[in-house]
Amino acid sequence: MRDSHGIVTIDTGYQRPNFCAAYLIVERGRAAFVDCGTNRSVPRLLAALDAQGLSREAVDWLILTHVHLDHAGGAGSLMRALPNATLVVHPRGAPHMIDPAKLAAGATAVYGEAEFENSYGTLVPVPESRVTAAGDGRVVDLAGRPLLCADTPGHARHHLAVWDARSRSWFAGDIFGLSYREFDTARGAFAIPTTSPVQFDPEAMRASVRRLLGEAPEAVYVTHYGRVTDVQRLGADLIALVEATVAAARRLDGDGQRHARLVEALTRIYVERAQRHGVSDAQRAVPALLAMDIELNAQGLEVWLDREERGTRNEE
Template sequence: MIGYQQQYLGYGIHCIDAHYVRQGQACCYLLVEDGGVAVIETGTNHTVSAISEALASLGLTAEAVRYVIPTHVHLDHAGGAGLLMQHYPDAQLVVHPRGARHLADPAKLIQGVVAVYGESAYRELYGELLAVPEERITSAEDGLGLSLDRRTLEIRHTPGHAEHHFCLWDEASNGWFTGDTFGLAYLTSALGGDRFIMPTTTPVQFAPERLLSSLDLLMSYQPQRVYLTHYGLLKAPERYVMLLREQINAWCEMALCLDAGPERESIICQRITDLTLARIKARWPDADMAMVEEDLAMDLELNAQGLEVWLQRQQQ
């Protein structure tokens, strides 16, 4: 049985399910070093109680939390930032400079989500976004080092999924906290516990050349581990990065061959779905393909939307 909720991954790193959409969809991490804590990714407001429970189970108080660090401001990664900062008054929120203003004043984030999903779905998925006081926000420039007692986290800007994205390098674990830059690889019983990796090309800032360069940056550190937000620890990332590159290139080449029109996005969605399921079927011929398709459907639709927005930018 696949375990969610809370899992210890070694090196002081705890994986916490974010209670987003379904179990195993998104997670956040507690990095604990000598009693100090960095919360990496916030999930949504619905994640806050899980983080509090995890800290209590470790015998840690609210005062132990030094940093709250979303990799970017998409709401499955940063939606709980405001509420978390109220819970942890000694913490500093660390965010990409391009994302800081949106967490100080989340009105535009809220408007964008409501426009796409509607008011009721926004509140069901995310709760009410709360502003973070500007004096508690650190705008993290590329290369910034964050000290957590004897441990240092290095922030590197990694555009491609979004312009306001960064990843965190943890030398102690020889691992990256990758947000969405290293794609998604859900834990699923459909593959017998194995992992299939897929890029995230969601709207509105997908830029394939920049994403490929960001992957090159991550791999230049020769990591042994990546900590995915979607989902969990992935060891030996060199086994997976080529698959990410191949899919990014194949999807973009396919999309560029399509004529503009009202049906193009749905065609893209069907094409990347077919390509993805064919890859999985070839690697895991006995996989429960209906379960696989159900698990990936939402992400494939979002990826198609991102590819369509990217195509429209190319034509302007």
């Protein structure tokens, strides 16, 4: 369903329902997608166009918040179906859309060939002539509706958030955390940061969250999952959780069982915060719903710790 600002939330079907979203922005008969999910998601995005009475030719832009495969894995396939669209991506992400071989190799190494094929399929390159590298401050014009690209590192160094002045909203990808609707209570949404590998940077993440808050947004559209309001509270909570989880990771640095104990520590922190938020049966619900996120967040914190000790940073 399209809201009053012409924004459609699309469940990409990745992993489970209400887990991963892409967005369709409609303005005066023209359209832009923000993120696209995986190759398996493309039929859902095209169906969303059909539901809005829009042709494939009506799409002017595919804007990627970053090139992690749950956000961008289907970009090449989708672009083949959208003859007039230009792909907009952070300058650091553009080479990976033109030649996705490194993305495919990295994900295959993590998941194995069978799981990679099942979840993502074959990554399709996007012709360089159809890719625009958007630096900080680049404005994408959608039929007179400006969409401002903001460089927002912390989750990844190739991360953009998109400011839509019309709705006074950010399309935040992963920089404004994860907020699953199953954790909503009478107090509103509940969110945790995503500190997943390999480019988590706590200082940059806090700065990016504060940048989003600085626009006094009415809402934020996060990929995982949907539209959230009460943005100032959520932003403050995210910053506090970044600080709490970084402190936990530092305490465990050098521990021979660091990873397992960090998973336990993150679980305790999230359960405690969820209980404070009024989440029913948080002791069971948090590990059940956040198991994969907790594992990835622990890995990201460890990669960051190890990089900090070496005095290096991932520049890609």
